[in-house]
Amino acid sequence: MTIYSEIDSNKKRTWLLIFGFFIFIIVLGWVFGRAFDEPLILVGAVIFAAIQALVSYYRSTEIVLAISGAHPVSEQQDPDLYHILENLSITAGIPMPKLYMIEDTATNAFATGRDPQHAAVAVTKGLREKLTRTELEGVLAHELSHVRNYDIRLMTVVVVLVGTVALLSDWFLRWSFWGGRRRRSDGGGQGELILMLIALVLAILAPISAVLIQLAISRRREYLADADGALLTRYPEGLASALEKIAADMEPLETANKATAHLYIENPLKGHRSVMNSLFSTHPPVAERIKRLRSML
Numbered sequence: 001m002t003i004y005s006e007i008d009s010n011k012k013r014t015w016l017l018i019f020g021f022f023i024f025i026i027v028l029g030w031v032f033g034r035a036f037d038e039p040l041i042l043v044g045a046v047i048f049a050a051i052q053a054l055v056s057y058y059r060s061t062e063i064v065l066a067i068s069g070a071h072p073v074s075e076q077q078d079p080d081l082y083h084i085l086e087n088l089s090i091t092a093g094i095p096m097p098k099l100y101m102i103e104d105t106a107t108n109a110f111a112t113g114r115d116p117q118h119a120a121v122a123v124t125k126g127l128r129e130k131l132t133r134t135e136l137e138g139v140l141a142h143e144l145s146h147v148r149n150y151d152i153r154l155m156t157v158v159v160v161l162v163g164t165v166a167l168l169s170d171w172f173l174r175w176s177f178w179g180g181r182r183r184r185s186d187g188g189g190q191g192e193l194i195l196m197l198i199a200l201v202l203a204i205l206a207p208i209s210a211v212l213i214q215l216a217i218s219r220r221r222e223y224l225a226d227a228d229g230a231l232l233t234r235y236p237e238g239l240a241s242a243l244e245k246i247a248a249d250m251e252p253l254e255t256a257n258k259a260t261a262h263l264y265i266e267n268p269l270k271g272h273r274s275v276m277n278s279l280f281s282t283h284p285p286v287a288e289r290i291k292r293l294r295s296m297l
Contacts, residue, residue: 007227014154014220021161021213028165028206032172035199060152061112061120064263068110069255070100070122081128085121085140091232092141092148097121101128106253107246110263111143112152119147124253131242138239141229142265149228151221155262158214165210169203176200211280218262218282226289230296240293247286 075082082099089096097111097119105126113119121143123136131139146152176196230236246266256268262282 007224007231011224014217014224017213017217017220018154018158021158021210021217024206024209024213025161025164025168028168028202031195031199031202032168035172035196058114060156061114061118064110064112064260065100065120065122067255067257067260068100068102068122069104070102070120073099073101078128080133081123081136084133084137085144088137088141088144088232092144094144094148095119097144097147099123101125102253102255104253104255105129106251106268107131107249108253108256108264108266108268109139109143110260110265111146112263113147114153114156115150116147121147126249126251127246130245130249134233134235134238135242135245137233138229138235138242139265141232142225142239143229144232145225145228146221149221149224151225154221155218158217162207162210162214166207169206172199172203176203215280215282219284222282222284223289223292226293227296230293236293236296240290243286243290243293 073082078099078101085099086096094116097113097116098121100120100122102108102122102124104124106124107127107130109121109123109127111119111121121140123139127139128136226239229239233239243266250270252270253264253268256264258269261267261269266286267281267283
């Protein structure tokens, strides 16, 4: 496996998942609309979810940095770390993101920002102190790849899609509970009953399926950032070694929570990994990420 083939594969799989997500929502909206003869259900759900997402989209960077307790780091305060990020940004061909530090001894880092012009990269004090220069380069290159590939923007679109599914399902269940029914009768009889049963099953299972698709896309973007970061540094071992140290550090990040965990390079909550947890995880298994990095030529 080469770095280029890994990047290409992950991009194709991400967009295949996104395309499948759109088809899933269209089918869901069609079934619910047919069940109640309300074709505008899908339109209303999309508009409402999009408005919510746009508000958080333009304010998310400030909110995440505040929640994480991150403070700005100037060139004078940490010239080595600053110059690593600056040099990698030049290599990536993007403006240098603002650099932040989280005063926590856990080892982790994240990037945020809707585009390269409004991006920020934050590292924990523990990461800064415990990693070598080449390992720091690997981590920062990974985070810059998220910025360069517009992953925050992509995941905002995914959030809109997940929100749309949740709204459609919730509206259908509430409407059913309060006695909603089709406004016209076309003599379908048994066919209408079957359609209602299908819609009910979809309303229950669709939100879970949507979250699973969201998490699958998130894991795929982590693989892409690993490969793209390795391409920036031309040294996959730097990131692989950094991931080993981060995974070995079992100290949870105190300022992290489930809402922000997906942003970090590795799950900051340090929960127990099982098959079920892996299915609902925003991050791929570290061992698999390291294996892929070390297989790159």
